[in-house]
Amino acid sequence: NAGVTQTPKFRILKIGQSMTLQCTQDMNHNYMYWYRQDPGMGLKLIYYSVGAGITDKGEVPNGYNVSRSTTEDFPLRLELAAPSQTSVYFCASSAGHPSNQPQHFGDGTRLSIL
Amino acid sequence: AQSVTQPDIHITVSEGASLELRCNYSYGATPYLFWYVQSPGQGLQLLLKYFSGDTLVQGIKGFEAEFKRSQSSFNLRKPSVHWSDAAEYFCAVGGAGGTSYGKLTFGQGTILTVHP
Numbered sequence: 340n341a342g343v344t345q346t347p348k349f350r351i352l353k354i355g356q357s358m359t360l361q362c363t364q365d366m367n368h369n370y371m372y373w374y375r376q377d378p379g380m381g382l383k384l385i386y387y388s389v390g391a392g393i394t395d396k397g398e399v400p401n402g403y404n405v406s407r408s409t410t411e412d413f414p415l416r417l418e419l420a421a422p423s424q425t426s427v428y429f430c431a432s433s434a435g436h437p438s439n440q441p442q443h444f445g446d447g448t449r450l451s452i453l
Numbered sequence: 454a455q456s457v458t459q460p461d462i463h464i465t466v467s468e469g470a471s472l473e474l475r476c477n478y479s480y481g482a483t484p485y486l487f488w489y490v491q492s493p494g495q496g497l498q499l500l501l502k503y504f505s506g507d508t509l510v511q512g513i514k515g516f517e518a519e520f521k522r523s524q525s526s527f528n529l530r531k532p533s534v535h536w537s538d539a540a541e542y543f544c545a546v547g548g549a550g551g552t553s554y555g556k557l558t559f560g561q562g563t564i565l566t567v568h569p
Contacts, residue, residue, distance in 0.1 A: 343496070374559075379462065381543060381559040382497075397556060429496055437547050437557050439485070439504055444496030 341365050345430050345445035352420045352452050360415040360448050362430030370433040371413040372442065373397075373405065375426040382429065388413055420452045455480045457546050457560035465566040466534050474529040474563050476518075476544030486527040487545040487557065488518055497543060503527065514538070539567045 346361045364371065369390045374382040374397075384397030388407040402424055404416040413432075417424060427449050431442040456479045466472055478484055485504050489497040501512025508520040518529045527544060544560040 379561055381457075381561045383559075384556055387556065431496070437485075441487075441499040441502065442497075442557070444498070446494070446496050 343430055343432055343443050343445035345428075345448050347448060348446065349449045350451070352417075352450065354420060354422065354452060356420050357416070357418050358420070360417075360428055360430075360450070362413045362415065362445060363411050364413075364430075364432040364443070365411065366432060366434070366443065367410060368432035368434050368443070369410065370435065370437065370440070370442075371407065372431040372433075372437075373403070373413070373415045374429045374431065375399065375424075376429060376447070377426050385415065385428075417450075422452045424450065425452045426450060455484070455546050455558045457544050457558055459542075459544055459560035459563050461563050462561070463564045463566070465568060467568045468536050469533050472529075472531045472534045472538070472565070474542050474544075474565070476527045476529065476560060477525055478527060478544070478546040479525065480546050485547045486518075486520060487547070488512065488516070488527075488529050489543045489545060489559075490514075491541045491543065491562075493540075500529070500542075534565075534567055536567045536569060539565055541565070 343364045372387045373385040383399045386405040388394045427447045429447050430445045433440040433442045458477045487502045488500040491497045503510045503520045541562045541564050545557045547557040
């Protein structure tokens with residue numbers, strides 16, 4: 340049972356490069372989320388989606404873009420990588436509203452911008 | 454705006470000792486409260502959740518949490534800690550309406566170290 344799968348697990352980028360963090364889930368969940376985790380800061384919501392074709396900004400969306408063309412996939416795009424985007428990124432999904440459905444997390448992508 | 458504070462960044466306990474991790478929240482209506490655990494190199498796993506009803510909530514791995522509205526707290530407890538409980542613990546608050554719809558706010562996390 341795969342759950343939420345994130346690729347890659349690790350990546351080093353140079354300043355100004357772009358990349359896409361992949362996230363896919365096999366639980367047919369409508370809700371999907373992208374968080375970043377910085378030491379001592381907990382998790383900050385970047386973007387979320389309540390279904391295919393619908394996305395919305397979270398707390399820290401600047402410098403990122405998302406799309407949701409299918410229920411399964413929710414990629415996160417960094418267009419011009421900056422050192423401030425060095426972080427651990429987590430994708431999550433839930434069957435419904437997070438107030439009454441648990442979020443299932445992937446194992447994260449560790450991204451370093453040098 | 455909703456917020457969560459976990460006052461303790463790092464807690465160390467001996468194996469077999471009791472544990473309490475503190476969580477204070479700010480939310481304008483009835484909150485939905487969660488505790489998640491994160492082992493090194495892993496994503497977060499849900500321990501327990503509170504939506505309504507009984508203020509003492511039981512979770513997995515022998516954990517429980519008590520919702521105290523008057524204190525805006527949702528502290529996590531375990532009567533006897535095992536070495537495998539060493540991890541980072543996150544409290545989170547969410548809501549069903551307004552600008553918080555669909556979003557959870559996480560605390561900064563508490564790192565638990567267990568001594569043998």
